[in-house]
Amino acid sequence: MQPLRQPIRLSRDHRRQQILECALPLFARHGFAGTTTRRIADAAGISEALLFKHFPNKSAIYAAILADICSADPGLERLRAEPPSTRTLALIVRGMTHYFMTAADGSVAEGNQKLRLTLGSFIEDGEFAKVLFDKVEQVIAPIFIDSLKHAIEVGDARPGLASPRDLFWFAHHTVCTLAATQLPSLPSLDYPPSVRLEREVCSYILRGVGLTDAAIAAHAALDIPFESFESSVLEFAR
Amino acid sequence: MQPLRQPIRLSRDHRRQQILECALPLFARHGFAGTTTRRIADAAGISEALLFKHFPNKSAIYAAILADICSADPGLERLRAEPPSTRTLALIVRGMTHYFMTAADGSVAEGNQKLRLTLGSFIEDGEFAKVLFDKVEQVIAPIFIDSLKHAIEVGDARPGLASPRDLFWFAHHTVCTLAATQLPSLPSLDYPPSVRLEREVCSYILRGVGLTDAAIAAHAALDIPFESFESSVLEFAR
DNA sequence: CTGGTAAGTGAGTGGTCACTTACGCACCAT
DNA sequence: ATGGTGCGTAAGTGACCACTCACTTACCAG
Numbered sequence: 290m291q292p293l294r295q296p297i298r299l300s301r302d303h304r305r306q307q308i309l310e311c312a313l314p315l316f317a318r319h320g321f322a323g324t325t326t327r328r329i330a331d332a333a334g335i336s337e338a339l340l341f342k343h344f345p346n347k348s349a350i351y352a353a354i355l356a357d358i359c360s361a362d363p364g365l366e367r368l369r370a371e372p373p374s375t376r377t378l379a380l381i382v383r384g385m386t387h388y389f390m391t392a393a394d395g396s397v398a399e400g401n402q403k404l405r406l407t408l409g410s411f412i413e414d415g416e417f418a419k420v421l422f423d424k425v426e427q428v429i430a431p432i433f434i435d436s437l438k439h440a441i442e443v444g445d446a447r448p449g450l451a452s453p454r455d456l457f458w459f460a461h462h463t464v465c466t467l468a469a470t471q472l473p474s475l476p477s478l479d480y481p482p483s484v485r486l487e488r489e490v491c492s493y494i495l496r497g498v499g500l501t502d503a504a505i506a507a508h509a510a511l512d513i514p515f516e517s518f519e520s521s522v523l524e525f526a527r
Numbered sequence: 528m529q530p531l532r533q534p535i536r537l538s539r540d541h542r543r544q545q546i547l548e549c550a551l552p553l554f555a556r557h558g559f560a561g562t563t564t565r566r567i568a569d570a571a572g573i574s575e576a577l578l579f580k581h582f583p584n585k586s587a588i589y590a591a592i593l594a595d596i597c598s599a600d601p602g603l604e605r606l607r608a609e610p611p612s613t614r615t616l617a618l619i620v621r622g623m624t625h626y627f628m629t630a631a632d633g634s635v636a637e638g639n640q641k642l643r644l645t646l647g648s649f650i651e652d653g654e655f656a657k658v659l660f661d662k663v664e665q666v667i668a669p670i671f672i673d674s675l676k677h678a679i680e681v682g683d684a685r686p687g688l689a690s691p692r693d694l695f696w697f698a699h700h701t702v703c704t705l706a707a708t709q710l711p712s713l714p715s716l717d718y719p720p721s722v723r724l725e726r727e728v729c730s731y732i733l734r735g736v737g738l739t740d741a742a743i744a745a746h747a748a749l750d751i752p753f754e755s756f757e758s759s760v761l762e763f764a765r
Numbered sequence: 766c767t768g769g770t771a772a773g774t775g776a777g778t779g780g781t782c783a784c785t786t787a788c789g790c791a792c793c794a795t
Numbered sequence: 796a797t798g799g800t801g802c803g804t805a806a807g808t809g810a811c812c813a814c815t816c817a818c819t820t821a822c823c824a825g
Contacts, residue, residue: 297820300770320650323560326813336774341814406647408707412558415711422708422716447740451727458716459731462704463697469646470660470700473653478660478696489689495696497735502685536791536802564783579784703821 297334305343309331313354317402321351321410355417358403359424369428373435375500379508381433382494386464386487393468394483405447405469412449425461426454433457437498445504464496535572545583546571551592555640558647559589593655596641597662606664611673613683617746619671620732623724624702631706632721636682642706663699664692671695675736694736701732716744 299307304433312334315324325345330337343348368384392400404419409418437453451459460488467490470478480486488509495505537545549570551564564585568575582588605729608624609615630638641659648655672691678684689697708716718724726747735745 297717301771304772318650320558320560322558325811327811337817338775339773344761344773345688349815396800405650408650409701411707411710411715412556412643412646413711415708418708418711418715419713449734450730455718455724455727456731458718459705459728460699463701463735465704466700466707469699469704470650470656470696472649473651473656475653475657477653477656478647478692480696486693490697491689493735494696496687496737497701498732499734522739539802542802565781575783576785576805577803580802583784585783629795 291324298500301343304335306340308335308340308343308350309354309357311465312350312403314398314503315357316351316354317405317409321413355406358399358406359417359420369432371432373432375436375504376508377432377441378436378440378498378500379491379495379505380493381429381436382460382498383487385429385460386395386491389464389468390471390483390487393471401472401514404472408469430454430457433460438478440500440504445501446499447501449499454497463497465488488510496510535651539581542573542577546581546588547590547592547595548590550726551640552597553637554589554592554615555647559585559651564588568647593644593658596637596644597655597658607670608739609670611677613678613681614740614746615670615740616674616736617729617733617743618697619674620729620736621725623667624729624732627702627706627727627728628709628721631709639710641705642710646701646707668692668695669718671698678738678742683739684737685739687737691731698732698736701735712729 312319312324312329315328316483326337326340330340331352333340340350344353364526369380370375371380379480388397388400389404392395392404395401407421409416434457437456439445441448449456467486470476471480481489492509496502535674546567550562550567552571553570563714564575564578567588568578571578578588582591608616626638628643632641633639645656645659668719672695675684675691675694679686686696705724708714709718719727721727730743734740734741
């Protein structure tokens with residue numbers, strides 16, 4: 290005789306969290322309208338009825354996911370402690386690029402889904418992207434800005450038309466679409482292998498923000514020592 | 528007595544085209560799953576039944592739209608006729624930037640919807656973006672590439688790590704996300720007024736691809752003579 | 766042991782989905 | 796004038812949608 294399926298009982302908080310974790314990749318991949326409550330319930334291994342005991346409606350699940358994902362930005366403190374310098378600038382650009390590229394290739398599930406939700410947000414009301422960008426602007430943009438200003442003072446960079454703040458976002462935009470093109474399982478654009486591609490785009494960005502070729506070359510060797518920083522730089526919010 | 532509503536009879540081709548035109552903004556704004564055949568029929572002022580006389584199913588409407596939008600790239604010939612030069616390079620970057628920015632502010636409905644569909648494509652299978660990018664790579668990338676090579680030979684640009692082809696796409700990526708942030712009615716990122724923003728991002732891109740500051744300054748006055756070129760540059764495919 | 770509470774579900778609800786059927790009627794070559 | 800062709804619709808179809816209800820089961824404090 291087959292044993293009856295025992296439902297696994299979880300505490301309210303655990304179950305809620307589990308539902309959100311299961312729903313995230315579905316919303317990220319299929320969008321709000323393309324994700325059904327039935328599939329979310331199946332993914333979480335529970336009945337739809339229970340789903341609606343934890344959330345009043347489908348929108349509330351989506352909203353909770355977007356809220357959760359905004360608040361997470363671990364291990365960034367070490368980077369904030371770095372002094373403003375040309376080296377730090379190169380480190381940020383390199384870290385940002387690497388973060389986006391690994392997000393695109395799916396090896397960092399969280400980054401992958403954040404990117405998808407951000408792109409989806411642009412199409413809809415832009416609200417999620419706005420909240421996320423506000424956070425990024427508070428947390429990592431200042432380090433970039435201070436470092437760029439410092440680089441200009443030291444002579445490693447030429448001042449330009451755009452403010453350092455705008456240049457930070459231009460750098461972000463470059464890698465954002467780049468990563469987006471690599472998001473689908475069959476990439477929308479062919480590029481060199483990622484190690485080479487990352488270097489190419491870094492040098493484009495560093496030139497774009499005004500760094501001299503000499504300064505760029507001086508910090509090109511960042512590739513190896515960068516390893517030790519990887520864990521901190523790799524994870525900063527988007 | 529109220530007159531009976533007379534259905535407006537159109538030829539097969541006209542009706543088909545009209546359906547596609549009405550469906551495009553719906554798919555662009557709400558995605559595939561978020562757009563119902565009922566709403567498409569309403570937008571076109573016809574019954575759902577007629578819709579399914581013209582297309583076998585909903586997917587076919589979507590596919591026809593994507594196919595149509597790829598084939599349209601008017602008035603680019605004049606730009607193709609330009610000789611490879613630093614000036615042409617600046618013109619392309621300026622034109623591309625302007626095209627994306629006006630697409631984002633909604634003043635060019637077609638560009639706006641192309642951008643939305645492209646972003647949606649990244650989230651899904653990337654197929655549409657791939658086809659579109661193939662086309663762009665054939666049509667405008669060569670002009671950019673030749674011009675950049677020329678600029679390097681002449682001494683207006685320094686050679687860099689990345690190939691001119693990759694640099695072309697980096698430039699594209701920069702303005703693509705930039706436009707995406709300005710797509711929602713409440714933009715996801717605050718920026719200076721668009722005239723100033725366009726100049727800022729152009730100088731970032733031109734520096735990024737390796738142009739010397741002198742060469743950039745020499746072509747900054749492109750703002751005014753650019754007018755005459757507007758109609759051709761403005762419309763190139765994405 | 767027991768009664769209260771909270772986690773859990775099977776079987777629905779009305780509404781909407783993509784899509785179909787059966788039929789009306791305008792147009793035009795004969 | 797007329798019959799065939801083809802544009803057009805009203806009124807459906809079963810499937811699936813978000814969401815609810817009546818009810819069962821596990822856990823735990825007294």
